[in-house]
Amino acid sequence: MYELPMSKVSPEFAECWRAAGRHLQQQGQGAVSWLRAHLHPPMLEHLSFRLGNQLFFLCLDAEEVSPFSASNAKALQAVANGCRGHACIMPLKKTPVGWVVAAPGWGLLDMATNRPVDPPALVTEEQIEMSDWELQDFAVQVVREKLEKEGRRLMSWQGNPEVDPSLWFVGDQGPEWVIVRVVRYPAKNASPPANWAQIVESCARVSKIGHFASVAVAAADDSFNPAKGSPMPLWRGHGMVVRYEGLTLGPSAGH
The missing domain is CATH 3.40.1350.10 (Trna Endonuclease; Chain: A, domain 1)
Structure with a gap:
């Protein structure tokens, strides 16, 4: 038994988080099943979703309001490993029109390799038992x-x-x-x-x-x-x- 961080998010982070969610929803075109799509603490990941038989867990990397840190990485890896999913980072940047995703496609980068992640390409027909x-x-x-x-x-x-x-x-x-x-x-x-x-x-x-x-x-x-x-x-x-x-x-x- 151990405690998890319970800090509340800032309005600026919430705005950034909503932009990330909208981007993923648009990319998924109705195929995304959300696992975490709320800002209630505690947060091991900022957003998570299922696409087909694959799970994706991500933390935002927004320099001004939520820079990706070692503590983020540890928590994100824990939940991704526990659920046999993919640990991803989503970089965002602030522009005059609001927050925008700074990576191509789905906007996700593999946490371990920093390479772009294309969720549909990882979906298979394999039956995966729930962890x-x-x-x-x-x-x-x-x-x-x-x-x-x-x-x-x-x-x-x-x-x-x-x-x-x-x-x-x-x-x-x-x-x-x-x-x-x-x-x-x-x-x-x-x-x-x-x-x-x-x-x-x-x-x-x-x-x-x-x-x-x-x-x-x-x-x-x-x-x-x-x-x-x-x-x-x-x-x-x-x-x-x-x-x-x-x-x-x-x-x-x-x-």
């Missing part, structure tokens, strides 16, 4: 969307399976947090972490009210039906069925 990080990020999305439907205001969320809590929201009396765990079918229920008490203590300065969320995921062709035989792998970009029954209030510090 644990991808699945955790999906599970957090499931819990987040349910909370939003219930009218809760989210404070932050993240999909790193090695970091707790998974998300924060505003409860009836202030901030509350959630630890999300996910399992693949045929397992149907995830278990809370053994170090729950430590997590409570680390969160206590903000809130001692914590919840646990168990999310189980099956391939669409399985639908949690044992009669269908051996479980199908969870292929990236393919349909899935979710079993999630809501939050369970966890023990507070000192209980």
